[in-house]
Amino acid sequence: MRDVTTARTPTRNRGNRRTEILAAAATLFAARGFHGVSIEDIGGAVGVSGPALYRHFSGKEALLAELLLDVSSRLRESAVAAVTSPGSPEDTLDALLNVQITFALEQPALITVHDRELGNVPEPARRQIRRLQRLYVEEWVTVLAELHPACPPPRLRAATHAMFGLLNSTPHSAGELRPEAMRPLLRAMARAAIASIATIG
Numbered sequence: 001m002r003d004v005t006t007a008r009t010p011t012r013n014r015g016n017r018r019t020e021i022l023a024a025a026a027t028l029f030a031a032r033g034f035h036g037v038s039i040e041d042i043g044g045a046v047g048v049s050g051p052a053l054y055r056h057f058s059g060k061e062a063l064l065a066e067l068l069l070d071v072s073s074r075l076r077e078s079a080v081a082a083v084t085s086p087g088s089p090e091d092t093l094d095a096l097l098n099v100q101i102t103f104a105l106e107q108p109a110l111i112t113v114h115d116r117e118l119g120n121v122p123e124p125a126r127r128q129i130r131r132l133q134r135l136y137v138e139e140w141v142t143v144l145a146e147l148h149p150a151c152p153p154p155r156l157r158a159a160t161h162a163m164f165g166l167l168n169s170t171p172h173s174a175g176e177l178r179p180e181a182m183r184p185l186l187r188a189m190a191r192a193a194i195a196s197i198a199t200i201g
Contacts, residue, residue, distance in 0.1 A: 065125035
């Protein structure tokens with residue numbers, strides 16, 4: 001008689017497995033590039049065969065698309081939560097900085113993958129990613145406009161992108177310091193960059 005206490009259901013740990021696959025793919029894509037990684041490589045990293053990954057993703061491009069869609073969506077949702085929470089513009093800016101700095105410190109592989117591999121995402125998903133990113137930027141611009149009302153939106157938007165470049169340098173810079181030391185450094189540098197917006201003609 002079958003021991004039902006040990007029987008696996010088709011959905012057992014399915015969500016966890018999908019998360020494991022995405023994390024492994026991000027690490028491999030960052031280290032070896034999208035074209036340098038096979039489905040078999042990703043499967044091997046999580047202890048399954050390459051073909052078994054097709055239960056979760058239709059292919060390598062779909063996996064890459066979900067990686068970047070997921071992180072873009074999570075960043076935008078976190079920014080919306082920060083902007084809609086009670087508090088002054090300074091409080092909101094602190095919350096936004098925490099969102100971006102946490103991402104930069106905890107997900108350097110995803111930063112590398114986005115910078116290098118977005119062009120390999122199929123076009124419909126790429127448009128969605130770009131749209132989510134634009135919406136994320138606009139949350140920052142809205143708050144910065146409250147802090148620097150005399151600055152035109154294009155300058156605030158350009159400054160936001162430049163600040164992201166500073167914070168998203170962690171694939172190169174974070175290895176020099178422990179996260180608990182890197183976090184205040186990134187925050188201080190970002191704050192200094194923001195403070196300079198209104199002083200530049």
